[in-house]
Amino acid sequence: MYYNNLLQVEKLDSIIFYKIDRAIRTYRQFAQARLRSLGHQITIDQWLVIRCLIENPKIQQNEISELVFKDAASVNRMINLLVEAKYLKRKINKSDRRKMDILVTQKALDAMEAMDEVIPTNRATALTGLTQEEMEIATKVMTQIASNCKK
Amino acid sequence: MYYNNLLQVEKLDSIIFYKIDRAIRTYRQFAQARLRSLGHQITIDQWLVIRCLIENPKIQQNEISELVFKDAASVNRMINLLVEAKYLKRKINKSDRRKMDILVTQKALDAMEAMDEVIPTNRATALTGLTQEEMEIATKVMTQIASNCKK
DNA sequence: AATTATTAATTGATGTATCAATAATTACCT
DNA sequence: AGGTAATTATTGATACATCAATTAATAATT
Numbered sequence: 001m002y003y004n005n006l007l008q009v010e011k012l013d014s015i016i017f018y019k020i021d022r023a024i025r026t027y028r029q030f031a032q033a034r035l036r037s038l039g040h041q042i043t044i045d046q047w048l049v050i051r052c053l054i055e056n057p058k059i060q061q062n063e064i065s066e067l068v069f070k071d072a073a074s075v076n077r078m079i080n081l082l083v084e085a086k087y088l089k090r091k092i093n094k095s096d097r098r099k100m101d102i103l104v105t106q107k108a109l110d111a112m113e114a115m116d117e118v119i120p121t122n123r124a125t126a127l128t129g130l131t132q133e134e135m136e137i138a139t140k141v142m143t144q145i146a147s148n149c150k151k
Numbered sequence: 152m153y154y155n156n157l158l159q160v161e162k163l164d165s166i167i168f169y170k171i172d173r174a175i176r177t178y179r180q181f182a183q184a185r186l187r188s189l190g191h192q193i194t195i196d197q198w199l200v201i202r203c204l205i206e207n208p209k210i211q212q213n214e215i216s217e218l219v220f221k222d223a224a225s226v227n228r229m230i231n232l233l234v235e236a237k238y239l240k241r242k243i244n245k246s247d248r249r250k251m252d253i254l255v256t257q258k259a260l261d262a263m264e265a266m267d268e269v270i271p272t273n274r275a276t277a278l279t280g281l282t283q284e285e286m287e288i289a290t291k292v293m294t295q296i297a298s299n300c301k302k
Numbered sequence: 303a304a305t306t307a308t309t310a311a312t313t314g315a316t317g318t319a320t321c322a323a324t325a326a327t328t329a330c331c332t
Numbered sequence: 333a334g335g336t337a338a339t340t341a342t343t344g345a346t347a348c349a350t351c352a353a354t355t356a357a358t359a360a361t362t
Contacts, residue, residue: 023293030300123164138292142174149181249340
């Protein structure tokens with residue numbers, strides 16, 4: 001039994017990462033499919049960036065990349081696409097010409113508002129059958145893993 | 152206090168996905184950096200595919216994509232790269248010409264053996280400070296989310 | 303003030319994700 | 333047997349991830 005437990009730990013070590021990966025990917029697919037089925041063209045990654053800009057106006061790309069936990073290069077390219085799609089505008093900052101001021105357009109605000117009716121439902125669906133305690137523990141585990149892995 | 156709990160639940164709903172995403176991405180970065188620092192050229196996704204092929208010889212691309220939870224298109228392209236890098240070989244199946252037999256080369260076996268000494272350590276580091284019970288609950292939560300999101 | 307260092311954004315190169323469409327081959331059918 | 337359906341792999345198109353290198357502007361230093 002003791003030996004058995006040891007084996008299980010070994011196995012769990014390898015399985016937990018697989019399950020985490022699977023959970024987040026399945027959720028992404030699910031949420032993306034819902035958005036698309038309601039006629040929204042936007043990706044959930046783009047949604048996240050726009051959300052971040054709405055909640056933190058005047059934020060720099062730099063800081064966005066920290067908040068959404070994406071590489072600066074990724075954020076830059078995502079913003080390129082969002083500017084092309086008329087969801088954002090970029091203007092050079094007056095006081096520091098290295099920086100860019102990023103503005104959220106009305107088109108983006110409208111799209112976000114429409115999507116805000118779907119996304120909480122998606123989350124609720126994804127979390128069906130879980131207790132708050134389980135979710136809290138899972139969240140704690142995720143936080144710990146992230147913290148263990150960064151230096 | 153009751154109201155407070157409700158707010159927390161709302162917030163947790165949105166935060167848990169963010170934390171999951173952050174955990175798996177931080178782990179991937181961490182594990183990848185370790186492999187690279189030991190001179191291994193391979194990515195962890197490629198590692199996963201090769202591992203899968205070693206444990207399930209004669210498996211089709213089809214089935215690989217289910218096991219590693221990746222799109223068939225992704226797996227196809229990953230195998231292309233792995234064939235170029237001489238880690239795998241592809242041959243048309245004799246009895247069903249739609250299928251491909253995929254062979255793991257000695258080069259891949261050697262690389263895998265070398266990496267097998269690092270990967271358990273990586274996992275252990277990533278899971279430091281967590282009890283088995285927490286890990287089990289987290290795993291359960293991940294499984295449930297995946298199950299809730301697929302249809 | 304001129305040099306050096308730092309910072310913010312961008313670009314290049316390579317790998318992966320996802321959906322949709324297309325071969326090519328085999329199975330099914332009646 | 334001949335046509336239809338299903339299966340396996342592949343390709344096209346677009347988006348994101350990651351590291352490394354570069355550019356442009358500002359800050360710091362001597």
